[in-house]
Structures are given as C-alpha cells and as structure tokens.
Amino acid sequence: MRMLNQYGLLAVCIMMTFGLPACKPRNAGAAVTGDAAERTYVAPGKYDEFYNFVSGGFNGQVSVYGLPSGRLLKLIPVFSVFPENGYGYSEETKPMLNTSHGFVPWDDQHHLELSQTKGQPDGRWLFANANNTPRVARIDLKSFRTSEILELPNSGGNHSSPFTTENTEYIVAGTRFSVPMGDNQDVPLNSYKKNFHGTVSFISVDSSSGQMKIAFQLMLPGIDFDLSHAGKGPSHDWFFFSCYNTEQAHTLLEVNASQRDKDFIMAVNWKKAEEYMRQGKGVKKQVSYVHNLYDEKKHSATSTVEKEVWVLDPKELKDMVYFIPCPKSPHGCDVDPSGEFIVGSGKLAALIPVFSYTKMLKAIADKQFEGDYEGIPVIKYAAALQGEVQKPGLGPLHTEFDGKGNAYTSMFVSSEVVKWSLKDLKVLDRAPTYYSVGHLCIPGGDSKNPYGKYLIAYNKITKDRYLPTGPELAQSAQLYDISGDKMQLILDFPTIGEPHYAQAMPADLISKGSTKFFRIEGNAHPYASKGEKEAKVIREGNKVHVYITAIRSHFVPDNIEGVRVGDEVYFHVTNLEQDWDIPHGFAVKGAANAEILIMPGETCTLKWVPGEAGVYPMYCTDFCSALHQEMQGYVRVSPVGSSVALTFSTNKAEPDSTLAK
C-alpha cells in the first residue's frame, strides 16, 4: 500500500513536470481543495448567498439554484408544459405557448439575462430565449412565473438572445438561421445567397410594466448570428454580435462554414438606429407573430396576433452597422465591465482576440476599412484589435469577468477554464472542468460590477461524475471559488436539461420582494369564487362551469350531479387560503388534460370532457393538512339527454336543487 502511494506520488510528480497543461487530474477527488465542504455548506434553515438562474436547454425550462450550496430551489416552466403545476395545461396558461404555428408544447431554451439598471442586475425580471420557434420570454422575479412571451417574425433559430442594454432599454434577438423573407418563401435552398437574410431585433422593454415590443429589426446579410452582448459605460450606445458562416453555406456547415480564417464581430450603433426610426427611415413590413401576456390579477394569459414590424436596412442607412474580422467561427461575444474591451471567442481559433472600443471608433473615424461585406463596411482587423491572448487552450467559447481586472474563458476542447488578465492579456491560471465546458457564470459576470466570488462551469459531458443512471445522465456543473489568485474547485452539482448561459445575483435583492400569496380581494379572474358563497355550477349549452373553492381541507361544491357525457366541464378552482405555501391541487378521474396546482388566492381552470356515464372521483393532489386525504368529492355523469337536474352541494345529505341557468 505504501509502495503504491509512493509510486502514485511519483506519477503525479512526473505528470506535473511534463504533463501540464494537457494532463489533468482524472478522478473526482484530485482537484478538490481540502476545506471545500465547509465553503459550500449552507446549514439547514440557512439561505444561500446567491440565486443562480440556469437555462434548461432542450427542456425549455429555467432552473433556479442556490449558491454556494448548489441546491435546486425551483424549476420555472417557460417554453414547455410543466406537469408539476399545470403550466401549459390549464386554460389560463395555454395561451402562453401559442405561436403563429399554433400551440408549441416544448422548445429549446438557451440563454438568460437579468434585467439591468445602470449596468447592474436589478432583480426585476429574467429574460429567456426560445431557440427553435423564435421567441423571447420575460419572467417576473417576484412570482418566479413567466409573464410574457413575444414571438419574433423574420427569424430562424433565435440564438443571440436575450441580451440587454445597460438600463434594459432593449433586449436583442439575432437569428442563427438565415431564412427567406417576404411574400414568397418557397425558394430553392441553393438560392441561399440571393434569397436568405438574417435579422437582429431590438425589443423595447417598458420600464415600469416590463412589457416587450419589437421596436425595430435590422435586415442583414444571410449569415449566422451566434451570441451578443451590449456595450456599457463609454460603449453604452453599441451592441456587439458574433457572426459565423460568412461563407454562406446551406449544407454541411461543419466543413463549409469553416473555410474562412476570420468571420465577424458585428457592431451595431443602436442609438443611430433609434435616430433613423425617428426620422421615419424604417420600412413597415407585413408579418404575423404572436404576443402572449399573463395578467397576474386575472390569473390568465391572452395571446394576440401582431401584423407589422419596422425594418431598417444598413445597406441604405450608413454609420449604423460595422463588421470587425474575428478568427475563426466566433461563438461567445463578451464585453468587459469597463465597456472598453470586446472579447470574441473563435471556436476554431488558437487565440482569443480582444477588441478595443476606442480603437474601433477611431478606425471608423479614419475610415480604416478593408472593404465591405454585402454593403456593410468591414473594419481592418489590426485597427480595432487591442491584442490577442496567446495559447489560451483549445476551443474557446465564452468569457465572464470578475470585476478585478480578470477574464475567465471556457475551453470546450481542452475542458478547462482559463483565467487571464485584461491588462496584459496574459494567462494567469487554468483549472480543469469535468467535462467539455460550455458556458460560464460569475454572479453579475456580464454586468458593470461583477460579484467575483464564485464561477460556475456548465459542462456538456458528464460521464463518470455521479452515480450512473443509465445512458441518460444529468448535466454536470462545477463551482469554483475565484476570490483568490487561483481558481479552486469546491463543488460538483447536477443540473437539469442542458444548461447554456446562466445568470446569478445576490439573493437579498430578489428574496425580499418575493410574492408569498395572491390577495384574494385582488383576484379579478372572471370565474373566481371569492368565498364559498360564490361557489356554484352553471350550464351554458354543453359547457358546464364549476365555480369551486378549495381550503383546508374541503371543496365547495364536492357533490355535483347533472353533468352529461360530452359536456365540456370547466373546473374553475379558487384557492381561498391566504397564507404562504398552502397550494391546493385538483384532479378528476379520466381527465385527459392534466392536473392543476393552485396557489393561495389564485383561480385556475381544468377542462374535462367526460366520455362515459358514471361517478367520477375528484380530489386535492397537494398534501395540504392532516385531513388532506379527506379533501375529495364526486361528480355524477349521466348519458346525453338525461333529465338528471344540475345540482351541487357540500355537506348536504339531501342536496339543494338549483336548476341550470
């Protein structure tokens, strides 16, 4: 045993001498600091220091973790139906998932951005993108619910989204796929160069209500827009986007979009775009997209079809859009806290270019262009370049900042995080990730004032990090303490779906304002029953509206007769509780739709179409009190044409008869 240890030690020494940085510790324990448990332990009953909002990727949800514990606090359904609370199943929330293509139950959610005031997360809203059927969502951080979803016309693959300007003036949405636009979209695929275009949308956000509106779109060449970040401080008026596939390939992009040594960072002067809009230079295009809004007073969503969008063409409107060459197939596009440096991470580049905002402005003023790309000026690479981080690792993807002059870039191919100095672009430290890291997150790490205490790496490959669970595994995330000179791995935690970008901020900026329940007095749902006196059952043709109340631990009514086969029965359940954390659930046998979960003071509707005559049990699905198991009732369903009167009651041996209206 001792021999083995000595050999082991020798092996480590040899590895350290010759192997770095290519060889990394391969087992779970090797890279962990001794007091890691102490630094991530949050005692029972104590709160975490940060909220960590993590995109769900292909599950279409957002998950919320506490840091530094890595405890999962909540899943927020955004672009996918959610069996936990009936989102997308209840009548009230179905409109949230409506699109111009109809009801879409599941989308792919990639990036998150917290709303900002003066360049810092303000804890009001969280924005999320849907990649597949292009949309942007706004989540309310008082209720932790999706409040709004806006579809994007003239778009395919809404990837470079939903990043914000410093005061949440705009959220952007850029197209990963260029697509044909206008009246005739039935065009040959090999007419790509002629017919396909990309767009970037600027979505204005109302500063008090948060409501989103497409202010304008930029019509752009048919290339792929990947990621983006807004300028800040001196570069406030600008937005930067990474672009790839400047080859304009429409097949085997793996090869055909990797031909050119440099693609672009696109710089957009959005103040200039605003000016053109004011001057009436925008062109109104006829399109069709939907705008879904959730009303917290009515506890209901509405879906509205919009028909117009304003488009600006940078080929005609000068001084608004510029390209900066960037090696090679850039992915991440990140702006440092000072707003001076723009970091482009070329997936296929062996270096990380850092551009200077000041130099870019000077290059534009001096007309240092190497030419144009489809009518848009291309700035000379060297003229805008601050410098290059040499030999950072393989496959640079994304960069976050600690507010102390350092940048941290994820290296997908070499599975590591590389810390480098913004001052001299020298690599300072590198830490292995397990495995194949994608996005990084530092609390406030893309804002003006990052909280540079922790860094989280969201990895694409999990393999052996946790107990095996068959072929499908949870994704692995790693937490690093970055308060010192060296990054220290202190925690592994599994995540849900496939996290892409994430955001984190100090918990107390959000937790203090968290909604505890909805005031029953303020419930403006058209089918609310505010008190058991208002509970009733009403027939309108073949529609039966059941106004039903829930409180620990009974329903009113809990005996219903006179429903007929084929009726559309709507159970409008109002939870009369006015206390924190007392939801009630509702389920009725044979409901093909779902169950629902109703928060205190809320009204929520389950649609049920009984197919056969008989007696159907209904009950509360959320353990609400010692007598939860007693919280149940019956619905009698009679054949079509039956003369059984519509009656309803609770606690009546002989039910009161109330004739159907």
Next chain:
Amino acid sequence: MKKLLVLITLSGLIYACSDSGSEKKDSSTGEKESKNAAAASSYDSTKGAGKFTHVDLASSLDHKMADGGKAVYDVKCSSCHKLTGEKLVGPGWKGVTERRKPEWIMNFVTNTEEMLNKDPKAQAMLEICMVKMPNQNLTDTDARNVLEFMRQNDGVK
C-alpha cells in the same frame, strides 16, 4: 490524569445537556428557571400572544364595522366556521365573544402561528379540530371588524 480529564469533560457535557432541563440546582440555572417561570407567568392566556393588549369595546354595536367583518367572514372564514355553535372544520362562532376576550380573538386571527404554538386554549382546540387554522392574513382593521361581526352574531345591538 486522563481519567480526570474525561470526568471533567463528562460533567461539562451533563451541565450543558441539563441547561434547559430542571434538575440542576446551582445558582446560575436557578436564576434562569426563575426567569422562565416569570416569563411563563407573565403570559396572559386570557389575552393571548400578539400585538393586541387592550381593545376597547363600546356597549353598542358599530354596524359599519360589523358589515366590514361580515364581508371578510364571507371570503376568508365561512369555509370553516358556522355562525351557529356547530363545529364544521373549526368551532362555530356562536358565543365566542363570551368565551374569549376581544384581545385573544384579535391576536388569534392575526398571529395564528404563534398562538397555535403557545396558547393553551388554542392548542386545546387544535386537538379537537385537528386542522391548524390557516393564517388568512387579515389586516388589523379586518380583525377588529370581524370581532364586531362576532359581537353582532352574539346579539350585541
């Protein structure tokens, strides 16, 4: 020496464990006990725990307040409380203003969790009803109005 250390440690442990118990007789715990006793005796179980220590009641009914109380009752209380003496989920309200002081009632409806945790009468009712009364988040005005409605229900004119 080692044994002595163990003994000292053990006695320390016993001391620590018995801190909240009642067997230790030395002066420091004695003092603590008397403080506890004082705290216990200072709890006025007729008025209950909460912010209401003194409620003035007029001899006649304030009808406006009673109407306000009825509105709150309909939305937040009637699910569980009948106006007769019959128990539904919770006890019926008939005679409640004779059984309980106004302060107790207002404390119970606004400070429900603490009352259920420490008040002997509230705990006795919980043993009968087996459902913890929900805190329905009544404002102070709501609570006073509900009290007036209870008085009306008990025959105050």
